[in-house]
Amino acid sequence: MQTNENVNYLEGAVILIDKPLTWTSFDVVRKIRNVTKAKIGHAGTLDPLATGLLICCTGKMTKKINEYQAQEKEYTGTFTLGATTPTFDKESEPENFKEITGIDEAALLAATAPFTGEIMQLPPIHSAIKQNGKPIYLLARKGVDVKVEPRRITITEFEITKTELPVVHFRVVCSTGTYIRSLANDYGAALGCGAYLSSLCRTRIGSFKLEDATSMEDFIAANTVPKTDNQ
Numbered sequence: 487m488q489t490n491e492n493v494n495y496l497e498g499a500v501i502l503i504d505k506p507l508t509w510t511s512f513d514v515v516r517k518i519r520n521v522t523k524a525k526i527g528h529a530g531t532l533d534p535l536a537t538g539l540l541i542c543c544t545g546k547m548t549k550k551i552n553e554y555q556a557q558e559k560e561y562t563g564t565f566t567l568g569a570t571t572p573t574f575d576k577e578s579e580p581e582n583f584k585e586i587t588g589i590d591e592a593a594l595l596a597a598t599a600p601f602t603g604e605i606m607q608l609p610p611i612h613s614a615i616k617q618n619g620k621p622i623y624l625l626a627r628k629g630v631d632v633k634v635e636p637r638r639i640t641i642t643e644f645e646i647t648k649t650e651l652p653v654v655h656f657r658v659v660c661s662t663g664t665y666i667r668s669l670a671n672d673y674g675a676a677l678g679c680g681a682y683l684s685s686l687c688r689t690r691i692g693s694f695k696l697e698d699a700t701s702m703e704d705f706i707a708a709n710t711v712p713k714t715d716n717q
Contacts, residue, residue: 495522498545502699505532505540509702517702518542521709529554530662530691535576536563538688539696557692558642560659565670566684567652567677574610574667575683584679586652594654597676598644601669606636608672609665639664653684 493499503514511531519526524544529551532540538561541554567589569580611634640661648655658666667683674681689696700708 495524495544498547499524499543500547500550501542501544501705502694502696503540503542503705504696504699504701505537506702507537508534510534511540514540514702515542517706518544521706527551530559530688532688533575533577533667533686536686536688538686539691539694539699540688541691541694554691554694556662558659558661558690559664559688560657560690561666561686561688562647562655562657563666563686564653564655564684565673565681567654567674567681568679569682570671570674570680571682574665574671575686580682582680586679589651589677589679591649593677594646594649597673598646600676601673602641602644604638604640607639607665607668608636609634610667610671637663641669644669 501518503518505511505514511528515526515528518524522544525548526542526544527548529541529543532538541551543551543554566580568584568586570582571578571580641658641664642661643657643659645657646654647657658664658669660666666686670681670683687696
């Protein structure tokens with residue numbers, strides 16, 4: 487665990503955090519900034535409903551953010567079949583319900599094939615991509631017509647690791663710029679029943695692994711100087 491005793495955050499450090507559920511990536515950055523008083527940024531946003539590895543860089547190490555952000559990423563999580571949501575995840579209510587009877591293990595595995603390799607992916611309109619200088623999710627919430635263009639991404643591994651219908655567990659290894667929410671929606675469309683992302687955890691960025699990360703609670707505790715009776 488990193489503490490102020492052996493890390494100079496003002497000079498520069500790389501902090502691996504296991505982002506808590508419901509926290510935004512900026513919540514993590516803001517809290518670490520308050521604790522360390524250092525210049526800080528993060529390498530790759532995680533949605534509030536996602537957990538897992540968030541790389542935070544302070545001081546001179548902020549120059550490494552773009553390098554880290556561009557590296558290959560690994561995710562695990564779950565898709566829920568038989569419905570879709572406007573946001574492609576649990577931030578909005580399920581709709582367009584369909585039966586999933588007849589979808590077996592073979593169909594679940596076969597449906598992953600079109601999404602491996604280099605593919606074109608359409609990002610969700612509820613995302614932080616900017617249109618006319620504003621994040622498109624803000625425009626989408628107001629009912630403004632949002633245009634998004636397909637993006638070229640690479641998914642090197644996409645496997646179904648466990649089946650508990652209507653929930654399927656997955657593991658994905660992909661390039662930067664990949665939207666797992668979009669993958670969930672597209673996968674459900676390929677199956678003909680719809681699907682949305684019901685949980686997500688980022689387990690790796692390049693050579694950085696979630697198992698080496700610390701919780702926000704532990705980081706704060708390790709880097710906060712206890713008050714004495716004289717304080």
